[in-house]
Amino acid sequence: MKALDTKQLNARYSFEAPLHHAKIPAGMKIFPADGSVLDLNSHLVHHPEATFLVRACGESMIDRGIKDGNILIVDRALIPVEGDVVIASLDGELTVKTLEIKDERTYLVAANKKFLPLEIKPFMQFQIWGVVVHVIHSL
């Protein structure tokens, strides 16, 4: 995977939500006249050119709050580190797991007791696509 320079991307793509220009819808049942505003795009996506969405399937990450059918926001500009939830391809299959590195060994670990950790061996085709930064759960 080609590592991207996070700082460079930050400089290129980060932008401030234009708070003072934001239109506040009239007629809200609740009020705070001085309430903050939030734009989901700028709040959830820090590197637009390097971000993609994936619909999760399966229950292997349930303990990290990822349920079957959730949409994951994945940032490719972040360098994956120990403990990150990542989207990886392993021998041709896409998976979402926690990245763990212990004694120079790399593991993909589920957040569900029913699944065993998987050690990445040199003969495996392994590639990290990006780091999961947010999970969107429809209620």
Next chain:
Amino acid sequence: MEIEQLYHYSTAEKMELPMFSMSVSAGLPTAADDDIETKLDLNEYIVKHPASTFFVRVHGEDLKESGVFNGDLLVVDESLDPKDGKVVVAMLGGEMTVKIYRVIEGEILLESQSGQLLPMQVNELKSAVIGVVTHAIHSV
């Protein structure tokens, strides 16, 4: 579940993000258009009724089973009618709170944290329920 902060909805620029399915075969998600399911703008996808949508940041562990976690950002739509089992934002005793809306044998109740049920009169409820939670967004 308590509410820490309230935000109005606002949009700046449209931002279209590629969306993939987990079943796509190996390879980097570059501009390989074949693999792109669709393109989504998160504001458009998540917020169906901009004029009646707001967000709350919540605190508490009690709605985990409904998929709402401590620190989540909830998307709340005031224009939707609550239905049995839906997570709602309600004003109770002057405080805004998040509960599960229940209709049991024709009676309307708000279920709280511990599974405790608060029976409510219909007229009380009309003013108590502010909106229906459509999405919970958690940070990983």
